[in-house]
């Protein structure tokens with residue numbers, strides 16, 4: 001390195017008088033800059049004319065104006081001494097490298113021609129200098145570094161031509177500098193992103209002066225108080241994103257003045273009051289995310305005038321009213337509708353006409369209504385694009401309706417925790433894309449239909465597998481409702497594809513044998529049949545389910561020996577055969593013996609490790625003790641409302657939990673997981689992942 005450096009220096013010295021393009025001083029500054037970086041493998045600065053070096057451009061006089069080396073694997077410190085000599089620099093882009101150091105007070109002193117500055121995705125730290133370089137500066141991207149401290153009040157003073165300022169994903173504190181546009185100091189601002197820092201306090205007035213502002217993001221901070229009224233004066237706004245703060249108060253009626261608004265993202269705050277009657281005037285709205293607030297009242301009928309809506313998330317508020325009064329058919333672009341955990345009423349038939357709907361989440365609302373049925377629904381082309389239907393915790397009555405058989409795109413069906421009666425229809429096994437069925441905690445009767453063992457998505461057929469498009473990898477879902485997995489293995493289920501293939505029929509009245517055909521469902525990852533009236537033996541074929549991670553057969557009337565082939569289910573992490581009539585020796589394998597004895601308890605004739613009773617010596621007293629313990633544990637760990645999310649691939653995490661909102665019906669508990677290995681923060685509310693952010697590192 002040093003050798004090369006000397007060679008080029010020498011070479012350039014001899015030649016420089018004959019080469020006009022590149023200034024000698026600039027070349028040596030560049031080489032000096034490069035020499036401070038270790039292992040810059042992609043920089044190949046060998047030719048004579050430095051103005052033709054990769055990432056470099058010069059003006060007519062041979063001054064370096066562009067230094068563009070994003071994603072070049074650069075490592076090392078940057079400082080005023082390494083960059084300060086490029087006095088004609090207009091474009092500096094060193095994003096996506098591993099540069100460290102700080103922007104010292106004098107960092108910008110000689111960089112006063114800078115227009116574009118992008119240092120995002122590096123390891124830079126320290127506080128910001130007192131001021132941006134000059135009135136030339138237009139774009140400043142410093143996101144995803146370790147900058148800390150407050151943003152100095154003088155920072156924007158000279159930056160009269162600033163258009164974009166992005167400092168997301170750092171550790172900035174203090175207040176968000178809302179006065180940025182006051183006194184015309186930066187009148188051309190279009191984009192402001194302060195999200196994922198620890199800014200706190202109120203949002204001060206001032207943004208109303210940003211007459212060109214299109215995007216304002218300050219989500220995932222510690223902001224409190226009311227939204228300043230003058231924000232509704234910034235009528236060019238297309239996006240307001242302030243989720244994950246403690247903002248409160250009503251969303252003012254004045255919001256209807258923001259006629260360009262396309263994205264309104266305020267989830268997880270304490271906004272209250274009703275949605276404005278005239279919301280429909282915001283006809284450009286595409287994404288509205290207001291989950292986890294305290295909004296109340298009915299949905300304004302004018303909402304159906306927002307015909308460009310693509311996603312509408314209103315879950316976990318106190319909204320109410322009969323949605324069948326609203327003409328959802330006008331929302332022809334709507335792909336995701338989340339009305340969970342509210343107090344809505346009215347038949348959901350009205351939603352069936354939404355042709356584009358792909359995810360419909362109604363759990364914990366529509367309490368006690370009848371499952372919508374009717375000939376009109378069967379003959380009508382309902383929900384043609386629906387991929388996820390979640391209607392759990394609604395106390396719905398009636399049977400599994402036949403119109404579901406028309407949902408050829410349905411992948412996930414969640415009907416748990418209702419009052420559904422009748423059998424599991426055999427046509428469920430014909431739905432070509434279905435791979436997640438949860439019907440737990442209902443009063444479903446009849447047998448396990450053999451036809452369910454033909455679910456195409458769960459049968460391993462290479463041809464079918466390769467036909468599946470990959471859109472479910474991209475289909476993002478905000479959060480997930482599902483059963484708790486007791487052992488500490490966590491999954492992040494934030495896209496359709498990350499849901500594990502599941503059949504959950506727990507806590508119903510299902511009778512008969514577990515069919516031998518179950519062995520065909522080779523792609524199944526969770527089979528939960530606990531608390532039913534299954535009888536017969538555990539079919540040997542169950543060990544064909546080589547992908548099984550959870551198998552729960554507890555609290556049934558299964559008898560006979562446990563098939564020894566169970567020992568081959570190496571992925572099994574969550575296993576329960578307790579409280580049946582199984583007998584004989586527990587098959588020996590590293591897997592089965594690693595489970596707790598409670599996994600097998602309540603089978604008086606079952607013996608061998610990990611149970612204390614050796615074969616041939618049933619122990620009645622011990623069983624009774626276990627029984628009592630079991631009940632206590634259930635009461636403790638599994639309260640009546642138990643929605644939980646399982647987070648993915650967390651090895652070492654740190655968690656804070658607390659009680660968040662308490663209202664008459666739902667108790668919320670929230671957890672913040674900071675995953676050190678993934679640089680991620682997960683926030684979870686009674687099982688809902690509500691955010692996954694890169695923020696805390698190291």
Ligand SMILES: *[C@@H]1O[C@H](CO)[C@@H](O)[C@H](O)[C@H]1NC(C)=O
Pocket residue numbers: 028029032033081082085
């Ligand atoms: C920057 O310029 C000054 C003088 O203008 C010079 O002394 C110094 O060596 C230069 N630094 C680099 C890194 O080229």
Ligand SMILES: *[C@@H]1O[C@H](CO)[C@@H](O)[C@H](O)[C@H]1NC(C)=O
Pocket residue numbers: 044046047
């Ligand atoms: C560096 O540039 C020289 C001359 O332009 C070329 O021969 C060489 O292959 C380049 N090396 C790399 C790694 O790009």
Ligand SMILES: *[C@@H]1O[C@H](CO)[C@@H](O)[C@H](O)[C@H]1NC(C)=O
Pocket residue numbers: 070093095116117118139141
């Ligand atoms: C910097 O380079 C990256 C990668 O090419 C690019 O995405 C980014 O937009 C550039 N920044 C600026 C301010 O142009």
Ligand SMILES: *[C@@H]1O[C@H](CO)[C@@H](O)[C@H](O)[C@H]1NC(C)=O
Pocket residue numbers: 135136160161
């Ligand atoms: C700032 O922008 C204005 C208007 O676009 C322009 O006239 C002025 O020259 C710019 N100032 C600088 C220093 O670039």
Ligand SMILES: *[C@@H]1O[C@H](CO)[C@@H](O)[C@H](O)[C@H]1NC(C)=O
Pocket residue numbers: 120121143144166167168169191192193215217
């Ligand atoms: C700010 O930068 C981050 C990347 O660091 C990017 O994800 C985000 O979209 C940017 N904000 C805006 C408003 O463009």
Ligand SMILES: *[C@@H]1O[C@H](CO)[C@@H](O)[C@H](O)[C@H]1NC(C)=O
Pocket residue numbers: 198200201222224
């Ligand atoms: C968040 O703000 C509150 C006051 O609004 C303060 O008490 C608390 O310490 C802040 N939390 C952090 C992490 O800064």
Ligand SMILES: *[C@@H]1O[C@H](CO)[C@@H](O)[C@H](O)[C@H]1NC(C)=O
Pocket residue numbers: 208229230231233
């Ligand atoms: C909004 O703008 C109008 C007209 O420019 C002005 O009269 C009003 O005071 C502004 N509102 C706020 C809250 O600043």
Ligand SMILES: *[C@@H]1O[C@H](CO)[C@@H](O)[C@H](O)[C@H]1NC(C)=O
Pocket residue numbers: 232253254255257
């Ligand atoms: C909306 O803006 C107009 C001017 O653009 C103003 O006259 C009116 O008062 C504003 N309405 C609200 C509710 O702020």
Ligand SMILES: *[C@@H]1O[C@H](CO)[C@@H](O)[C@H](O)[C@H]1NC(C)=O
Pocket residue numbers: 280301302303305
């Ligand atoms: C929807 O928009 C139309 C046309 O602008 C208007 O006539 C109608 O009153 C609006 N409906 C509601 C409910 O606001």
Ligand SMILES: *[C@@H]1O[C@H](CO)[C@@H](O)[C@H](O)[C@H]1NC(C)=O
Pocket residue numbers: 318320343664665
């Ligand atoms: C839902 O509405 C009903 C009737 O208006 C009311 O009795 C009930 O308390 C409400 N539930 C919640 C959770 O607000």
Ligand SMILES: *[C@@H]1O[C@H](CO)[C@@H](O)[C@H](O)[C@H]1NC(C)=O
Pocket residue numbers: 486506507529530531552553554555574575576
């Ligand atoms: C198995 O299912 C039963 C009944 O549904 C439940 O009580 C038990 O906790 C489950 N076991 C495990 C290990 O999750």
Ligand SMILES: *[C@@H]1O[C@H](CO)[C@@H](O)[C@H](O)[C@H]1NC(C)=O
Pocket residue numbers: 445509511532533
């Ligand atoms: C299920 O089993 C229990 C206990 O054996 C019994 O009381 C109940 O009648 C059975 N239910 C059905 C539907 O067979």
